[in-house]
Amino acid sequence: MPIKYSKKVLEYFMNPKNIGEMENPDVVVEEGNPVCGDMLRMYLKVRDGRIEDIKFLSFGCAANIATGSILTEMVKGKTLEEAKKVTMKDIAEKLEGLPPIKMHCAILAAKALHKAIEEYEKSKVKNNYAKPK
């Protein structure tokens, strides 16, 4: 294996957390593309400004699965504002490092989360606007 992973990455790869589909999520987003070999689908459920539940599905390598696992663990129960602040660097650090060539997996996971929060907030605005009617 030319790419060397930390123990933590392999642990989260073999026993992924928060992985699977979610019923009735508030938001579903996809990030990445199977053509590039990396893709993540993220489900989000929000209550009172907090991430009540978060799940993901992965088409990708060990790093893809591990970053999705640790990120969902990191932000579950956090407020949206707190979750927005999570960066790819935080993800990589939590995994005790990622090979440089695999940093894009952390970027992909962080992007998916930020996109999910953004979509959620957009949908909220629409709902509020619709209410007075």
Add this chain to the structure above:
Amino acid sequence: MKRTVYLDNERTTIVAKEVIEAMLPYMNEYYGHPASLHMLGQQAYEAIEQSAETIAETINAKPDEIVFTSCGTEANDFAIRGVAYANRSRGNHIITTKIEHPSIMRITEELAKQGFKIDYLEVDKEGFINVEQLENLLTDETILVSVMHVNHEIGTIEPIKEVGKLLRERKQKIYFHVDAQSSYTKIPIDVQDFNIDLLTLSSHKIHGPKGVGALYIRQGTKIEPILKGYISVQRLRPGTENVPGIVGFAKAAEIAFANFEKYVSHMRNLRDKLIKGIEDNIPEVLLHGPRGDKRSPSNVNFSFKYIEGESITLHLNMYGICVSTGSACASRKLEPSHVLTAIGVPPEIAHGSIMFSLSRYNTEEEINYVLDVLPKVIEKLRSISPLTPESLKKSGG
């Protein structure tokens, strides 16, 4: 203790016990320099001569047409650049294929920068070149054609004999190089019958030690040494010869050829059992490369749709099963295998490719074990994948 099932023999192989035994005396008894005049030197020299004889016999060549190198990569580099530089005054056109090993491709790319004109033959869906296309590309400037015997990823056996025949019929001399690293000891090679001028062999793929390769160079071939320096006993390749390695290489070849039919049919049986087992037990799989007699007896390469190869490889590793993947994610360049791309496999399917490569040491019981474990791994990874047949169609796959 966790068991090991080694199915990565295309990458490298276990060194045979008999090979190690044959090598040992050349490290601590006959350790002299082959160019020295004393008895220890002479023993080393004779060992090289003897080894060249053994190897030459297996491909119907003469012993002094065998040059030992440090590996297959060096032999390929020597063949391509050596012939290109030595024959440049005659022409600058070289033809090779789109599915060669990087040890050819990197060299032809380098030669292109130096003003050589390189044409890359297309391959069909199973990886076969088209000899007619080759014929159409030949010009008066063509000095060299290089076609691999067996593809290292998908096991396609190229029509080497036909290419040799075509080149023999040309008026001008066009050198014919064949990289036989993936076929040696598995598919018969006769350099006279196939009209091959240069042939690359590697020791560590045939249960010999790493660090030794060989280049067969037909007598009379115009070739320039690439490595420059101290000439020991090989006129075209300087440097002190790896005597124990060379002895081991020859021993490995000797064993393989003494039992050629037995070993090859054993591997072929395991290959067909594995292919059938995968296709019968796992849905949505795609075999890369041809079937039957036109496929290397030791190669099995499948894509498992909707999941990615590095993840499959690492999961199998947890069960002690060692395989390789053509996925971009497992390569340093993050590009899918150029071989799978050349045969028209879409990237999202190439990412899910796994190569199982067999050796004579593999057993039927090991294949049963793989066929027990593999469906579980594939199912587990598919259960966490966002891709489905429909989504893949949408993305253009």
